[in-house]
Amino acid sequence: MLHFSPPFAIIPPVPSRPATIGGKRNELKGSDVSIEGVSKSFGTFTALRDVSMVIRKGEFYSLLGPSGCGKTTLLRIIAGFDDPDGGEVSLDGTSVLNLPPNERHVNTVFQNYALFPHLTVFENVAFPLRLKKTPNATVRSRVGDYLELVQLSSHAEKMPAQLSGGQKQRVAVARALINEPSVLLLDEPLSALDAKLRQHMLIELDAIHDKIGITFIYVTHDQQEALSVSDRIAVMNAGQVLQIGTPHEIYESPATGFVAAFIGETNMFEGTVESVEGTMVAVDVTGLGRILVTEDEPPAPGSKASVVVRPEKIRIDTERPAPAKRTDINFLEGSVDEPIYSGSSTKYYVRHQSGTMLKVIKQHANWSDEGPEIEWKDKVYLSWSADDAYLLGAS
Amino acid sequence: MRVVKGRGFSRTVFFLTMGFLFLPLVVLIVYSFNSAKSMSWGGFSLVWYERLFLKERNVWKAFENSLIIAVSSAAVATCLGTLGAIGVNWYKFRFKKYVQAVAFLPLIMPEIIIGVSLLIFFAGIQMKLGLLTIFIAHTSFNLPFVFLMVLARLDEFDYSIIEASRDLGATERQTLFKVILPVSVPGIVSGFLTAVTLSLEDFVITFFVSGPGSTTLPLYVYSMIRFGVSPVINSLSVVLIAGTVLITLLARNFLKYIAQK
Ligand SMILES: Nc1ncnc2c1ncn2[C@@H]1O[C@H](COP(=O)(O)OP(=O)(O)OP(=O)(O)O)[C@@H](O)[C@H]1O
Ligand SMILES: [Mg+2]
Secondary structure, eight states: OOOOSTTTTTSOOOSSOOOTTTTOSSOOOSOOEEEEEEEEEETTEEEEEEEEEEEOTTOEEEEEOOTTSSHHHHHHHHHTSSOOSEEEEEETTEEOTTSOGGGSSEEEEOTTOOOOTTSOHHHHHHHHHHHTTOOHHHHHHHHHHHHHHTTOGGGTTSOGGGSOHHHHHHHHHHHHHTTOOSEEEEESTTTTSOHHHHHHHHHHHHHHHHHHOOEEEEEESOHHHHHHHOSEEEEEETTEEEEEEOHHHHHHSOSSHHHHHHSSOOEEEEEEEEEEETTEEEEEETTTEEEEEEOSSOOOTTOEEEEEEOGGGSEEESSOOOOOSOSSEEEEEEEEEEEEEETTEEEEEEEETTSOEEEEEEEOOOTTOOSOOOOTTOEEEEEEEGGGEEEEEOO | OOOOTTHHHHHHHHHHHHHHHHHHHHHHHHHHTBSSSSSSOOOBOOHHHHHHHHTOHHHHHHHHHHHHHHHHHHHHHHHHHHHHHHHHHHOOOTTHHHHHHHHHHHHHSOHHHHHHHHHHHHHHTTOOOSHHHHHHHHHHHHHHHHHHHHHHHHHTSOTHHHHHHHHTTOOHHHHIIIIIHHHHHHHHHHHHHHHHHHHHHOOHHHHHHOOTTOOOHHHHHHHHHHTOOOTHHHHHHHHHHHHHHHHHHHHHHHHHHHHHO
C-alpha cells in the first residue's frame, strides 16, 4: 500500500474516483486554468483558431482530437514554450503569458518523456529539487515518496536507457509532480505503450490524480482513453474546439457530426423533418423511410437534419421481434453483409434493401441470452428506440 | 562456431587490409631497433633511442612547441566550438542552415589554401610569425571539428530535454550547466582529442605561418629528412606511436565510462 506523509497528508485516501465537478471532493488543489480566445499561426498555417475553455481546479480534463488538430500547440502555450498570437492564458485568474516556463506552476509530461539521459532515475526525479538547492535529506525522502507513488522505488539507480517504455513514462510523471505543480500537462503520455500497458498506466494515472488532486490536462487522440478517465473533454478539430462536455455528454449528445463520428462509431442518415409531436420528431430518411427520434429542442418541420444512432443501441434479431406495444421503436429489415468478430462483441454491417449500410454492434451472449448465431447473408431485423437516437442540424 | 560460406575470401581481404595498413608501421618499428644506419640489418640495438633521448635537444624543443600549441589551441577551439554548437542547437534563427553548411567548409578546403590565406592575413595585419600565429591558425582549423562533433552529440538528443529542464524550473543558465553541458561531454572530449591530434600532426598550414624559433615537431622532422633520413626519426616515430595508442585507449575507456554513467 502507498502511504504518504509530506506531500499528500492533507488529502484523505479516496477509495474511488469521485465526481469532481460541482466540487464534491473536499480538498481540491491545483488551479483553475482559463484560456480565452487563443490563436496561433505558423507562417500562413493556422494551428489554433480562437480557442477558449475554462478548466476547473482539480479536474481531469482531456483535449481530444485527431492528429495535427493543435492539441500539442495548445499545451505548449499553457506550459510557456510557445507564445500565442492572441488571446489570454491565466491560472487562477492571473495571466501567465509573460512568465517563462520555469516560473509557471505548471509541469509537463512530454510525449517522448524527455528524461535526462545523463542522470539516474533518482536524479531525474530529484532534478527540480536540486535546482532549488534542497537539503539532501529532504531530497531523499521526497524523491523516495514519489518513486513509491509511481512504483519505481527499486529502479532508482538505473539510467533512463535501461528502462522500459512504461517505466520511463512513470519517471516522467514522478519528475513532473515533485515540484507540486498546480497543473499537470500530459501530452499523449501513453501513446508509445502497447494496448495492455496503456490500460494499466491509464488506471494508475487516474489513481495518482485522485491522490494528489491537482488539475490534469491530458492530451490524447484516443477517444477510449479520454472517455474512461476524464471529468470533461474538449473535442478539437483543425485548431478549433468543437464541443466541451463530460464523457457522457460528448458520447450521447455530440454537437456536430464530426464529434459523433470521432467519438466512437455511429450511423448517420440524412433526411428531412416530416412532423413534430412534442419531443417526438419523425424524419423522412432517403431509402430508410420514416425514422422516429426524440429531441428536446425539435427543429421545424421541413428542415434538413441528420439522424444519428450508435451501433450498440441497435438490436439485431434473426426473427421479427414481437410487435411492440411501444410506438417509439424504429424497425428495419436487412441482410448481414459482413460480421466482424472482435472478441467480446461482433460488429455487423447490415445492408438495408435500399442499399443503405448500417453498423450494429452486438455484445456476445451469456447464458441468459438465447437465439441462433447470426451469420453472413442472414436476414435480420433491426430495431432501436427513438430515445437512443438524436438529431444533428444540417451542416 | 558458425561457418559462413566464402569465409576464405573475406579473411583474405581482411589480412590484406591489415597488412596494407600496418606493414609500414611494423617496418618502422623493427628498423628503430636496427644498430646499422643503413637499411641493412645490423643487429638489435637501442642506440637510436639513446641518441633521441640524450642528444637530440632540438627534437624535444620542437616537441615542446608542438605540445604547447596543440593543447592550447585545442582547448580554445573546444571552448569556442562547444559554445557555437550549443548556440546553433539551442537557438532557432534565420540563417541556421547556412551557418552549419559554412562550418563544413574548412574541412573540405585544401590545407594549402588555408595556409596561404592565413599567411596573407597575418602579413596584412603585420603580425610577426611565430608561436602565436601558429596557435591562431591551429585554433581556427580545429574549431569546425569540435563544433561538428559537439553538434552531432547534441543532435542525438531531442530538443525536448531542454524544454523539460525549463519546465521543471531551471533558468537558461541552469539548463546550460545542468543539462546541455553534461549531455555534450562525450562530444566535447572527442572534439578536444581530435583537435590535439590534428594540431600535433599538422604540417602544411604550420609551414606557412611559422617563424624563426617556432619550429614544431612535424616541421623539424621535415628539416631532418632534408639532410638524409636519420634512424632517429624511426625511434621518434615509435615513441609517438606508442604515446598515441596509449592516449587513444585511455580516451576510449573514458568515453565508455561516461556513456555508462
Ligand atoms: N513549429 C511549427 N512550425 C510549423 N507548423 C507547426 C509547428 N508546430 C506545429 N505545427 C503545425 O500545427 C498543427 C498542429 O500541430 P500539433 O502538434 O499541435 O498537433 P497535435 O494535435 O498535437 O497532433 P498529434 O496528435 O499528431 O500530436 C500541425 O498541422 C503542425 O504541422
Ligand atoms: Mg501532439
